[in-house]
Amino acid sequence: MSSTKRRDDRRAAWWFLVPVLAGFAVFYGYPAIRGAWYSVTDYTMLGTPAFVGADNYDKLVHDSQFWRSLLVTVWYVVLNIGSQTVLALLVAALMHRLTRSVVLRATLLLPWLVPNVTVGLLWMWLLDTNLGFVNHLLTTLGIGPVGFLTDAALAMPSIAAINTWAYAGYTALLLYAGMLQIPQYLYEGASIDGAGEWRMFRSITLPLLRPVLALVLVVSLIGSFQIFDTIAVTTQGDPAGATRVLYYFIYQQAFSYFQMGYASAAAVFLALILGVLTAVQMRLLRASTSDLA
């Protein structure tokens, strides 16, 4: 480097940063502080927030609807992440061993490109109790019509399945990209030694994919905890709160009952969960790049 004396780009840097700093201050920094403030106030969006101390949090801890929504969210996350990860691993491993086709990858990505609202509508129609294609198929097979989205026990698994359909392809492509980093000669060697596909998957693919898999899992978890669109379209928290997830609970408190303070307290709670997950993600991000790069 020719210029050994310290360069100072202070003035230029200011112009480079103005838009981003303004956006950050107004739509990230300021609202984060305001959100924390709302959570200790009584605020209905009319008038000004009135400080009430820890009342909202106290109410939250004793609100059975809140705990139920937390439980429902965790139930969804378990169902969705479980099915989505297994399916994505299967698809990724199949692609990895079979083909490098871009057309196939693009096809599998299609459901991810579609708005969740469209996905919700589409499956609401396919799963419709009276006219839906799936029930038409089941009736033909002699299994009576099933109320996938109206039965309290089935509604959450159905929504988890819908979102698995929407996101498994995308997840599979992320895992597939990770698998491409695994040296091909490992498989060739194992093949010569007589290892089968399942054995190779267990002994080569899975262990070497671990950093990428961990990262993909955490990112999916963060997304899963924030499920909203599909539920807002299909069940709106029903039947009887069986699909009222945390995000929907917050939305209802804020925009149906105008309990901004109370909703913010619940949002703080969700933020804490997601904050921990994101911190883990950033750790893994550092770990995975140093491992594989």
Next chain:
Amino acid sequence: MRRIFGWTVMAVIVVITVFPFWWMVRTALTPAGDLLTDNAGLLPRDPTLINFARVLSLTSEAEARAAGGSGAHIDFARYILNSVIYCGLIAAFQTLFCAMAGYAFARLRFPGRDLVFAIIISALMVPPIFTLLPNFVLVKDLGLINTMAGMVAPTILMTPFAVFFLRQFFLSLPRDVEEAAILDGNGPWGIFWRIALPMSRGPLITIGITTTVWAWKDFLWPLLVGRGEENRLVTVALGVFLQQSPNTQPDWTGLMAASTLSVVPVALLLIFVGKRLVQSLNFTGSK
């Protein structure tokens, strides 16, 4: 043998992926009155375009009603245009502004650089729902409800991820070209516009496409801020359409026609930039 088994499983997965889209289009082409009787077979018996016509507001109210509509005004051509404008504004400006900041954080020297960057990155840990409520109040207080300005405001200037992503990229650019440009008397702006930006077309397009896709899918924020007919986005319009449709007997043919229209632009995107999009889905940091 093993390959045949593998391809069979893959074929089943592709059918499950694609069939729902086919059924969506198929329903959209079916006359509303036939839904009960004509529900098997890959094609409708009497295909019709009336459902598309009525959600594009190309029919009279009476015609739309006769074809199964609720009679409410629906114009998906307009909603799609709104969505395209929304996505275009966000993708173009967010990418540009974040590239500028990413470049400054990667290359310029100024006091407090790393601290400011760390603060911005820490916002990755704040989930959208937490800032959504105060941002809604802010946009409402500014009188920007039902305006495009209010809808794009929180994301048009930056997202922490885009800043992070582009800074990482600029760090990986070789320095010698820039050093040569400095010797030629270029300032930071000249280098950024004439050298750094043209060299980063790939990552810029990647982040632009990804931003477009996410903006196309946006629902909750535009629902809160842009429910009015004038600036209504496709996703919000689909939600409103479903609400207007009777609960007991939803207007499925119309809803599926509208759903199909909401898929067309992203399907086109996939056809034109699918290869780049597919290749950009890579967490391992090689590109």
